[in-house]
Amino acid sequence: MRTVIETGLPEIGQPFSWATKGGGMLFTAHGPVRQDGTIETGDPEKQITLTFDNLATTLKAANSHSDNVLQVIVYLTDVNDVKLLDQIYKQYFNYPYPNRSTVIVDKLVVPGMKIEITVSATA
Secondary structure: OOEEOOOOOOOOOOOOOOEEEEOOEEEEEEOOEOOOOOEOOOOHHHHHHHHHHHHHHHHHHOOOOHHHEEEEEEEEOOHHHHHHHHHHHOOOOOOOOOEEEEEEOOOOOOOOOOEEEEEEEEO
């Protein structure tokens, strides 16, 4: 059975839930979405930080924590942003780190969007 988590993140007009849980697992996906529902398309550091801030908000809403995250899949549009991602990532996760895959893609759903993540955690 799927339960939707009320995250407090804005509705952006697409058919998805910010986070769901079921079977003892939490599933969520994030990008650089501002509180007003618009997408940050500027500086990569702002985009990466906002994306992980949104994840932190969701984990808190689910009564969870970054230590419960098992896997993170990161989609970046620029391989040169990986070092920056690694620096920021360490501000959100403690050692031992979750399993992570970083995929470099041509583009994401919004022009100028440089990052999207999917996350699996224990509920």
